[in-house]
Amino acid sequence: MKLEKRDVDVRGQKPNNVKVEKTTSNGSKAQSVKVERVSKEVIRTPDSKRPASVPNGHPKLTSLVKCNDPTRDKIRELLAEAFVSVSRETSDDDRDEVKNILDEVEACDPYRVAVTVESALFERLGPSTGTHRAKYRSIMFNLRAENNTDFRRRVLIGLVAPERLPDIPPDEMASDARKQENMQIKEKALFDCERGAAPKATTDQFKCARCGQRKTTYYQLQTRSADEPMTTFVTCVNCNNHWKFC
Template sequence: MSIDVKEIKTLMGGLEKATTPATIIDILGQLKSGVRPTEKLLRETKLGIAVNKLRSHPEKKVSELVKSIIKKWKDEVTAQKAPKHGTNTASSARGSITSTSPDTAADSTASAATTSAAAAARPKVQRLPNGQLRDVKTDNISTDIYDDKVRNSCVTVTYNALASDSDAHSDTILSCSREIEKVVYTNEKGTTPSYRSKMRSLFLNLKDPKNPALRYRVVIGEISAERLYRMTPQEMASEDLKSEIKRLEEKNLFNAQGAKEERAITDRFTCGKCKQKKVSYYQMQTRSADEPLTTFCTCENCGNRWKFS
């Protein structure tokens, strides 16, 4: 039995408020079995955005269920559009589902709609056989746009990064590449060292074979050239890398908080700086075993520290 729009919005509200993995999994299960996705439904309800936000959830069962739901909906929407536009609509179908930020939902919807219309008007470029990557040579693209060879070279490498595993039309990829280079050129005030450094950084992130989502979101217009320019390497990182960074940060924080000295507060010592007697201290054996312990003191009033044996 199909769930109507009102029920979908109710479940979305419950999903946003859910605090336990069990509750989230239950709601996701209802959405997976009850929603009959169409491109119009997903755009109007922004259901894909709400679900995809949980793709990097720390609970593995939740993240895996989200991925299976997104794939299921993408395939169903693609199948609905296939008789009308052929395989051209895979990009637009994915675009309506995989937006990840509520702040960019409006931009994402508009960009996906534009991409869908453009794709319907012209044939889609298929991936090359034998796993060969696309680039300006295979697509027969000229990047002799400016009199400046540096700028043309940056457009070329950006195109190669975006096109490598893309199904998008070459005109779309070239337009994205030119816009990215133009934004960097404008913001860095010419082909300065900072321009070259920024273009190199963007190229390395865009060509990363483990981060196809970034390339895809740039090509469909979900991430604009201006926004890409402002993003940090951490923001451009793949979901797997973000999860690994978060795990390491939590581990380092735990380790940093793990070992603390046992301190006692006494009035037996007087701070030489503020003359107060509220002093915390701990003792450690810092020299040979036959030497007395070293006492480390901290004034709880002014923070002054000293030690004695």
């Protein structure tokens, strides 16, 4: 038998056509058989639109995953609504340090985070209608409060792990602005407490930064170690402004 191959690709590729001839021992040709091999052509079509992926590699969810429990599903819906709004809130924020993480926020999956948070709360606290109902309400209030964009953004991007939420006290879940207000309230309360226990004197040595008047009262306390200067607490008689210095 004699095999004759034609149209061999010099680059080592498989030939498209192969002709095979069979001969008998007396030299007569038998019926020739032509075998054609068709090379496979890879047809590339435009990539279809794929769901965006989040940093951990999972594709973004396009809708909320439910667990067929009406109460739990309602919590997931409320959380998803809060987390979906974070992208817009970040874009509208006037602070540069917030705007700079817009790409990180948009890469997150609000629906997946909502499911993760609800599942973590349920695993740790049980049903929201049970003994930990007040804790559920506190967490949900702080995550959904209109002026608490900072807290829900931290949860969305992973700075606050869902498993930690039951352990965070309410004052730490407050917005940055609210934390500042709480700090000022505490300082004023401490100021008033210390002022009531110490003798006061009147002087015109201090100028009020608020109204510009110099009619003030002041007192001094040792608030730090003994070798440190005393702290002077000053009150403007005209506008009741308070300040202190060492």
